[in-house]
Amino acid sequence: MSKAKPKAKGTSRASKPPKSATKSKSPTNAGAKAKSGASEAKPIKMRKGEKVAVVLSGGNPRIAKADRDAPVQAYIAGMPGWKRDLGKHLDALIVRNVPNVRKAVKWNSPLYGIEGQGWFLGFHTFTHYVKVAFFRGMSLRPVPPGASKGKDTRYIDIHEGDEIDEAQMANWVKQAAALPGFLGPRP
16 A cells, blocks of 8 residues: 655645646637737747747747757747847857857757856746746856746846846856856756
């Protein structure tokens, strides 16, 4: 006989509907309207001849996990509107300041690192901003402003119309690239 695992206080499976791995295409209430764009992936408009990227809720492009520059460029091309220009700008700034940078898309975000050292920076597209993560941000000077649940990571949220302090961003990128990076989740 196996022992049942203790449940967290206030949780009951009977009171919660089971979670599904896929979203239902029909609303749960007859006659209810689904919120516009709430959970559906949408193709974005691209220039003639370009492949269409699928954008997940929040505006994040869905790009398969892969190493090298091509998937990062596909992610950037799939970023909607002003965020695409910001993605190109961030990518160029990183490459300019860390010429031997390693690139990949993992966890549906572009990552930048140094071979053998791990990842030092990543960014992710949200509905109203792009979040730049410095994985060892607490070691940077000055420390980037956005706090994280992780003890080492710090963020910068860039909104439409925000001015980027080029010198400060370049300084953080160089500092971050010189530190041991994030190696990924541990099994």
